[in-house]
Amino acid sequence: MIRDRLPPQPREWIDRGRTIDFQFEGGSCTGFAGDCISSALWASGVRMLGRSFKYHRPRGIYSLANHDVNDVVEDGVTTNIRADVTQICSGASYQAVNTFGGLKKDSARHIEHLSRMLPVGFYYKAFHTPRKLFPYWERKMRAMAGLGAINPKLPRARTPKDYDFCDVLVVGAGPAGLSASIAAAETGASVLVVDENLHPGGTLGYQWNSDASAARRFAQLMGKISSMPNVWIRTATEAAGLYADNWVALIDSVRLTKLRAGAVIVAAGCFEQPAVFKNNDLPGVMLASAAQRLIARYAVKPFQRGIVLVANSDGYCAAQDLLRAGVQLAAIVDLRKSPESPELVQPFNAARVPIFQQHAIYQARHASGKQGIIGAVICPIDDAGKTVTERAFKLECDGIAVSVGWMPADGLINQAGGKMKYSEQLHQYLPESLPEKVFAAGRVNGVYHLEAQLADGRRAGLAAAAAVGRNNGPVPEQARHEGPSPNHPYPVFPHPKGKAFVDLDEDVQYKDIVNAVQEGFDSIELIKRYTTIGMGPSQGKLANMNGVRILAKTRHQTVTQTGTTTSRPFYHPVPFGHLAGRSFHPHRLTAMHSRHQKAGAQFMPAGAWHRPAYYPAAGQGRDDAILAEVKTVRQGVGLIDVGTLGKIEVCGPDAAEFLERLYTGRFAKMRPGTTRYLLMCDESGVVIDDGVAGRLAEDRFYVTATTTGADAVYREMQRWAIIWGSSVTLANVTGQYAAMNLAGPYSRSILANLTDIKLDQDAFPYLGIREGVVAGAPARLMRVGFVGELGYEIHVPSQFGGHVWDRIMQQGAGFGIKPFGVEAQRILRLEKGHIIIGQDTDGLSSPYEAGMDWAVKMDKPFFVGQRSLQIIQKRPLQRALVGFTLPTDYAGPIPKECHLVIRGDQITGRVTSVAFSPSLNRVLGLAYVAKDQSGLGTKFTIRVDGRKEVEAEVVKTPFYDPDSRRQSETVEKPREAAA
Amino acid sequence: MTTASRQSPMHDALEHLHPRWGQVNGMSAVASFADPQHESALCRTLALADVSALPRTLLKGPQAAAWIQRQGLSVPPKIYAHEAIPGGGLLIRTGAAEFFAEGAVSGDAVERLAGEGATLPDGVYSFPRQDAAMLLSGEKSFDVLAQTCGYNFRQPEMDFIMSRIAGVSCSILREDRDRAPLFHIWCDASYGTYLWETLLEISREAGGDAVGMSCFFPTAIK
């Protein structure tokens, strides 16, 4: 049934041709397409749309402007849906959130009977002793808190985000905004207008609903805009945040648009502000603008017999709209001695509507169950604004419309760092200082009359155009509001009994604020945190102003002295999905990635890279796979993709000098064709990276860096080159080269058939570097010893990587070649005692602690970190990295990396690397120990899982092949393979 | 001289789309995925192509400009200026002493610039550029870029920039072909597969699709 639907309105939003059926709290309802949930329900006579946060009091339509946070529903899919701005969907089934047993029967409504026990901040004063009981109380309180419930079934939304650009963004498509956009566009600027409402027009669409001249104005504005190619209007789009350099978050139903605007005009209008009186929260009490929205947008009769509480001419206009809508007016109650002009009163005299000047509503009287109101208590107020209760009288009504003043929607201005100042004349905040290239227009500037708003919009449009260099013409002076203020300075009428609400989101009452002040929370920020006023989902848009006024009054201050809280993003709450968008996760693959996939590799992340960790054969476990790979390399031959290594070319006359300043070693005397280990420290002497430098020519070095360090190393190289004025040419070729390490006794035999480079020991000794052709591709070969076998690191331009890998695997088939991964390499290098920066060193390791003294040439004139190392050298060494083994017959639990070295009750170090070495058939590792534990043969204790303690012995590294014979020995093709 | 076969960084991603393969400079390159008429139509609305097969090099060093001049090419006067290479290709100045050259499907200008088979003079160093190279073409390419890059590509002065697309550092050059917007996109080969799949997904949502190199080099693909 559509009880309260009015005949068609001039600019209504509903489509009477399409009725929509939906369910609310289990009951079926009908509305028209374009109805919001609240309007459809209200039209069907439903008055209780939700319950309040703390006391579970019934609540109805209040603002119908995206602030009705008590009218929040869930539809079985998503939650916290705001009924006052969300259109009804056919077949949807809505439930009010935060009820226990449904909206009507909500058992939590009984909490209100306890409300005397639950004054402001009650929860700070109880439940904490005895301590063991608090978890019980906390569970109870948490269960009461919160609005909607999550839906763990909901799939992740990957809604696209996009970027956009314009000269001028106009926020608000009301009279000021529309006229601003026209003025700006006329200068040639590109203009985007956004408005959170479904349709443009702002107040023109509801406040001036029945004003013919306003209607004509609106038509003119829209006509003009549609004729301009450089103005775009995005409705149902909200400017949620205004960040540095006019970076604006625009939110619509599907996406976040990140807009870069040259200038921003905030023409977002005002929020109508409530009056504070007893039961001012119950269904039927609403802002006059809400009543007007109901009538003009949805053609819904707000109530049958109403009272209008006014303090401005807007209230009288609203009262007329109500009359026209067939609402019987029990009275107009005007807080002022007299209205602006006698004309305002005449229509009501004609309609015999009593008008009570200098009266206030002292209380709304509610029906049983508080699910609506049945009347109001009205009483005169004295010149001080106090209610004269002995002369109070009652009137019957089922609705109260409140029109006592406005506050600017200045959220964006505050976010951008603008300052608002309270005008004691206009009783509202006005812009005091605006950020660069941000402008305000219309009612945000306190300009209320339609023609003045249009003029002010025009001014702002021209000013904005000038700010982006589009307009060199004059910019008119800003218009000011004329006549009396539409804002009442103190629309607050306390009642000794019962509840008068200041913040409906949080159920904060008048007395809560007074009591908080009594307890010493007497600054607005403390009040906010103690009473939670303004902390709810509507961020105090309808609460903060009255809160500040009450605080000011209580402390005998002016509003200006009292100050206000800072409003932060977002303007309205924004979904995670919108903010996350697709959330890109860039990742890097080597040229041989598909080969690894085909070989069944298990991948591991290394920075942005995916690297093969190991290659399990069918049915093979992790550890077996890794051990098998180790064996293959030691006894046969293996191939590992090392393409993720950083690769940097350092060229130019100063190349060698440059490396000597950057790294701890010496490079000047290196012969072309040789390589040398590199160690890098930061200025505090901490080890940060390592690699190999291969000298290709007098003026050209090929330098490797760790996978995760590469970018930073290259970046710092560039910076030092600038600071030192070095004559070097640098290139980060990490991604340009594919790289693989062919390692194992048979490596040379395999490679020999694929390259023109002479491989015999004399022509290409250990630690040599050569350039030539491998498998038809231009290649750089390095004989390096990281895994401790005869081996060749082969670098080719990455597009050849796959081909060269394939050819080596084919060529190696006869040798039983297998690919091996990072895990096997870790064991292989550990057997050789090679450290991994970042695993065997930490954020404070000096080369001396890491046992890298040999790589540090302190007698050089300079290198980064040298001066700090001189200081560190003078200090006793606290810890040392040593190699250790467990007894060969050890059978207990194997230590893990980062298990601690314990002496008595002291931590003296930790294990940094440990593994069972298949080659040496025992557990070995590296560990930091106290200096006095670091001598060869010293025994120390490692605490392993289960607090067991294991004794380890310090031994010399490398553990395996100490004199590195195997790196030069060559092994001929095995007989069985030959056969 | 190299005899090895090259592969696009996106080779496997392309393979999944069952393309018609051709050969460009010893690299298997996609000639087309679908009917050529359809693909050239897509190029006007929204199309994404892999052109990694084109030869490329990076020249750096104080003498680089002089060397380029000696190869009979005109040196782009200022940073990010670019010149066409006679017989096809581009030469972009990417720094005071840094030049990026991309050749066409034929010709050896790039190889000569890189000093292949010769030795470069002092003060000139050439480095391989194995980029993942793509062409994004058509009116709607603006929508794809608007979802992935914070740069305003509609501003008239847009020519060559280095920026980020979907979180990856890229070089981007606008070079419209018969009045349809065309963007060259180059990024590090290791990001190629990620960037290709990301741009293709977004392009398809916008009604576009992948196309082969034939759209842009009609005769050249063998």
Added chain:
Amino acid sequence: MPYRLLRFALSNQYREPRMFHTPERLKKSYDMVIIGGGGHGLAAAYHLAKDHGINDVAVLEKGYLGGGNTGRNTAIVRSNYLTPEGVRFYDESLKLFQELSADLDLNLFYSERGHFTLAHTDASLRTMRWRAEVNKHMGVDSEVITPEEIKRICPYIDLECGGDAPIAGALFHPPGAVIRHDAVAWGYAREADRRGIEIHQQTRVTGIETTDGGVVGVHTDKGFIETKKVLSAVAGYTPRITQMVGLKTPLVIQPLQACVTEPLKPWLDNIVVSASLHVYISQSSRGELVMGAALDPYELHSQRSTLDFVEGLSGHVLDLFPFLSDVKVNRQWAGMSDMTPDFSPIMGTTPIEGFYLDTGWGTWGFKATPISGKTMAHTMATGEDHDLIKPFNLARFENYELVGEKGAASVGH
């Protein structure tokens, strides 16, 4: 319902006394002056009076109580640090927190939730084990657990993390808790006030007077105060104070941002942190999800919010909890973090006689509130650094004796 609530119902008037007073004017001199009316400064004041009987103390706060990082952090309390020095210090803090509601007779909603630090790589899993081993050695309840165990305790978490960074395990710290942060400041303020300490809000320090290397007084916008001992407990504003006494420190100020969602019915009991995803998240007793991420990447002395922070954070929250796509972020804000090179605080005596530092709190200051108050009070009363804070003295830098907490603190809120 507890009796304490009944007494509200039984009285006609609201009889609650003032928690803290606003003194008329500053006195000419105080034994000690504490700059900063946040948790740390107020806790120090409380302990000066309670432990050392010193109450001729003025706390000077340029804004309002707890208006700085005390009211801006995400209120997580834990002690699963990396270095023995750190663990010892923060564990004392946690123990004080557990009793704090009783000690201050104010319900601080100290709520033990269990704290996960997720590892997505074996490298970070190694660091977790390192922390767990040190923690256990120091008697702190802390364990490396498997993805399956994570799922059992926190069933809603997506172990695949959207496929991009699967969870390899976590450091689990059962005592990890959340607490009502503002109330901590109020409680300390009330108890300090009750013991005669003066708290001056809206009072800004404009200079510090020293003669031959010692403090003699403090200039404020409300006049000059004679005093011989001054504590600087102003977190992100520390460089402005040290400048007044010509002291150089390694501090760099960087913003740390946070945000909350609309209230939801309780579903997340634990505190979930992922260092590599740069996100930490818990659900407040009001039902809001409270979230933070990594520090902003560059030095900044302001509290502005950025959009890219909340974009990045949202992506990572959805990696962990994909079903939250429609949940709305309500409000974002920022605090100013005073970062040190080794992610450990700077506390105690300084080269300037009578000038004490309580800073270097980066992203881990709130959880140290009680213990820093106790140890700084001891240090000011005795003139000797308390044992727990000796490792954190400013001198450690020129002595190359840093206390490397980086592995535990990077996003370890």
Added chain:
Amino acid sequence: MKLLRCPINGLRPLQEFSYGGEVRESPDPASAADKQWAHYVFNREGEPGVKREWWYHIASGTWFIAERDNVKDIFLKTYLYGSGEQTQ
């Protein structure tokens, strides 16, 4: 997001850059006393104000200097190291 003008690449969103810390003059390592060196290594000019800072444009690999008001977060001018020359 803030905009930053790279002397080479022009006005770009901050996400294209990474911060390189303050521009700091190293004392002569040969003559500097240990304390003086430690001061250089660890201490920073932490006070608010206008600072000379290193910034790096990632995509193009460009280091440059920015003078920034680190309270208002406003870039006053940017230029290549060594060239004091201002770019608008």
